[in-house]
Amino acid sequence: MAYLSLQQVSVAYQKTNILEQFNLEIQEGELVSLLGPSGCGKTTTLRLIAGFLHAHEGAVTLQDQDYTNVPVNKRNFGFVFQNYALFPHMSVFDNVAFGLRQRKESKSAIKTKVLDMLDLVGLKGFENRFPSELSGGQSQRVAIARALVIEPDLLLFDEPLSNLDANLRVNMRLEIRRIQQELGITAVYVSHDQEECFSISDQVAIMNKGNIEQLSNPADIYHYPKTSFIADFIGFKNFITFDRKEKQTEGTTYYKADTAFVVADHPGSTGREGMMGAIRPEDITFHTRENAAHTNSLSGTIHTVIFLGRSYQYEVRTSLGNFTVNEEMFAPLQPGTEVALTFPPDKWVIVEKTEVTTHAG
Amino acid sequence: MRNIWKYILILPGLAGLLLFMVIPLTGTIASTFWENGRFTVNGYLEYMQDPYFLNILWVTLRTSLITTLVCSILGFPTAYFISKTQPRVKMLLLLLSIFPLLTSPVVRSFSWMVILGESGLLNNLLTFLGIAGPLDLLYTQSAVTIGLIHLFLPLSIITLVGVMDNISEDVTQAAESLGARRSTIFWQILLPLSIPGLLTGSILVFVGSFTAYTTPALLGGRERVISTFLYQNAMTLNDWQLASIVATIMIVVSFTVIGLMNWAADKIAVKGGKLSG
Incomplete structure (x- = not known):
């Protein structure tokens, strides 16, 4: 049985169906990318999994539990935003600690966990800085630490690297892959950059017009695209x-x-x-x-x-x-x-x- | 050379301010310390010991602070709602909310007289429904407060919408995904990030209601506020010396309250509460 599964899900936005009878299964510990051109429904899928959007048909399950109508704040999923979405009025420490404080953890536990996590993402000594004092790469590390520190059941990335410059992007995707594997966390990653998706994913789902045209490992997709759309998208x-x-x-x-x-x-x-x-x-x-x-x-x-x-x-x-x-x-x-x-x-x-x-x- | 031109551009404004504000204001303030060719603070001392004046000062301060508070409380959810609407609807709602600013305060005050008067709309309704007999609403500080809130609520809303437009939805969604409840999101994210707008709005509303003349004059009846008292001194009693002292006290009180608001805002919004970045 899959760890996360979307079954026959339909999502509409302003009366237009973006996803229709959509299915997706993700195994535990995998990093799965949703890749496709803008408007293909990849972000909608991610926001549906996160709970920001709701399906009017179908079901979302995680570890066989029905998550279809569980509110966002009860899901225990980490979400990393494209524009980092840090709390501008809080220090790096408070940003990362925010989720733990909602979980009413003890002060000492919060302190240990936050500092450990900042260490993991390579931001030791940054705890008293404010978001306005960080570079793009540092901000995204804080955002990742903030999402990871709550030990989420699922980690969701919405084009996390698209605001960074090219060199940093390559480094950060290695980092994301390293951290994800180190913690054995299941992750869904949305991007429109095929190289990025291929380099960090166990599985890549190529999406077109609200459908997954192919879900395989990156090498298979690269060498044997199933449809002409995918072939065109990856450079044939x-x-x-x-x-x-x-x-x-x-x-x-x-x-x-x-x-x-x-x-x-x-x-x-x-x-x-x-x-x-x-x-x-x-x-x-x-x-x-x-x-x-x-x-x-x-x-x-x-x-x-x-x-x-x-x-x-x-x-x-x-x-x-x-x-x-x-x-x-x-x-x-x-x-x-x-x-x-x-x-x-x-x-x-x-x-x-x-x-x-x-x-x- | 180009830098010089930049400074030349501010000259007209600077000259206007100097001619029409700094010089007369300095003159007014200076004149209050001068009596029969000698430096004196007697004028101030007299006022500070005059219970009639102190009462007026207190009533004005209280009315404007209540107005400021109510405008912030009413303005906050309204502004939040407006900031979340689609651009087209937003334009329409903003236009509607600044509509009161487009009519003259005199007309607006008269409208309130019609509503709040002894046989006005509100009293008729209350009597008709048998809830209460005719209430003394008009010519009280309550009437003045209502009129001022109506007058200044738009300022509160506009400044708050400006700030809330800059709070990205991702930020509140991030808080939500980390497990925050709606109340937590309000108190820990929305409110602190709205402080700059709340502060600007409050200053505008406070200064506006503290110095308002028309509304208290028409709706306050015989009850004086500081601006009507000043007018009385200058125009009816022709005592410009005393009027200048009152004006100076108004300026000092305004600046003190603004300073206190700034200080309080700094305390609430911790360091780094900038919206950019």
Whole structure:
């Protein structure tokens, strides 16, 4: 039985359903991320779990207990806000002690716990500072300490790092992961940053329009996205809807017009029925010499070139539409150059067709 | 060079203040210490021993403090409600709450006379319902207090809405998620964070009601407050010396009370009670 479970939950905001018949199960001790573009319902899901929002249908249970109508202040969940939400008129110590004081713990117990927790988040000696005297990173550490010190049954993060600068973000996510594992706490983490989610989570749930399109470990999602929406979201820029396919002894050959593409069997995507193939820009290889007659190959003309830093991004026009290709090169090829594109069989992923924003083929 | 221009910009305002406030005020205050070419504090001593004047001072102080308190208590929940509404509704509610400020105090006081008079709306209603006979409401300090509350409540509300708009909902939700009950959230989060607005509002309301003239003059009947007493001295008795002394006492009392309010606000909102950051 799952530790936390949402069963057939529907949440509406101003008469529009944001979540409809939504299900989610989280095991004890796991850190699960909800990842998706803005408006996908990830924050709604988190606020529902926290109790700030209520479901008009369905049930929320934690350790088999019904939490659907338990008020926020009786839940014992820690919540870390995007903008820290520290109490500006209280010292760091009082901020962290706030939850313990609501629990009527003794003064000496509060003092020990608060100081231990500040030590854990690396803020020893900061107890008498005020929030206005802290940097963004320090503020978020206080917010985390404040949520952790009550020994919550569940720890909820609402885009906790999005107000921090890039370097600090990387450090803080390592810290969050370390603390979460050290305390063995179950956590739900919301973000729109895929690298952040992939790096700290046991499981990632990719959300789109109020649904979870895929819930797996980060590597599976990265390599074998289940739907075209997910593939697009995590950087597959090229999609082809094939006409027909033929099962081979090893892999499957898919056809689009007269061109054949061999797609290798992946352990992570066996049994997928769809006819849509997706491939990342950096996985397509590039030849200037004309040899496009082969399987898995297509000739085309470079249309545009963009410098990305590590590589150049080319927009290549072919008979099957435009393809986006990233190549590491010292000097870029000029628009108008004839090229041959090669699509390695093990880089293709067959995906289920859902809403995609960019489309080729 | 650019800095100089910045200072030049404040010159007109500064000149206006100097010409129309600092100079006459200094003159007024100085004149109270001067009698027949000699320095004296006799004027003040006389007042301080005059039970009639002390009573007026006390009544005025009491009325304005009650007004301030009631405005804060009534204004707080109203402002909280307004600050939580959608921007459009908020604009409308704010407009409605400052509406009393847009009508003249004279008109408003007359309206209260109609309501509070011996055969006024309120007394008629009370008699009709058999709750009480005609009450002596008009021309009492209660009438003055009611009129002043009506006059100054908008100031309380506007300043509080300004402050409460800056209290992020996340902060109260954070408290809630940490196990705080509604009462705790009010006393430990909302109230301390609203102190700056409460203070500004209270100062405005207090100074306004302490120096109000029209409302006490129309609704207070023969009962004097300090501003009507001052008017009487200056205009009816033509004793400018005494009027100046009363004015000086008013200034001193106002500043003392404002100082006390500031001190109390500092005590309640512990250090760092700034809203930003």
